[in-house]
Amino acid sequence: MSIPGTTIFRRDQDLAALNALSRGTAIEALGIEFTGIGADHLVATMPVDARSRQPYGLLHGGASVLLAETLGSSAGNMCIAEGEVCVGIEINANHVRAVREGIVTGTARPLHLGRSTQVWEIRIEDARGRLACVSRLTLAVVPAA
Template structure:
């Protein structure tokens, strides 16, 4: 997703920070086919194909749910701290409700609580039939950006 398309999906009242979200080929999110389709301070949405992200029994790998959740949650956390503070993942919890066998899963991330030093986000992952596949919670700690670091 390009920065300009993120602005188009964001409500005019929401201030969207200048964050370039891109996943070069060597990044895990790109390898897994994750695409962020919407981002605002109140909601980050992304999709991931089941194909290529299965465990040996043909089901969507639970770790793939974790990667999608962490990708969306970290993006949301950055939206709340940028550019002064950087989020670092502290804890990820995933509850797997059902299997996904094919198609695409969609994750919707919303903030539960965001303070100066800690942010917690809920990520709900659903299948193509809008059935809940996984509920995840990501907690990040915010660190001050080191002076002179690249933004």
């Protein structure tokens, strides 16, 4: 999606600003932390603990989807012009590996950055780098209220 040496992100956001926006939200409640911004990707981690496990001791699929939407929506909103906002209109997820403990890391990369829609792929991996979930998020680009 990007040309070497350039970035897709138009808005100047750093990790501290992204993490500050998360205070008092579901993002903070699940322990999600933004940890990396690259030229064409955004990275965050989430602990697999009592906050994010389902009753059988596995990472809850809904927690994985919350991480995925957090990453895709945040990245999408960094790629648009002032006066616009991205809102989610569809998300799907395939859970391919169970995770019981540790930290998962999600990475969002764009598949499509259009004037009215964006599509992001979010890959969530366990601490050993094995794919646990892959998600696709479609965002609408709309005027800010």
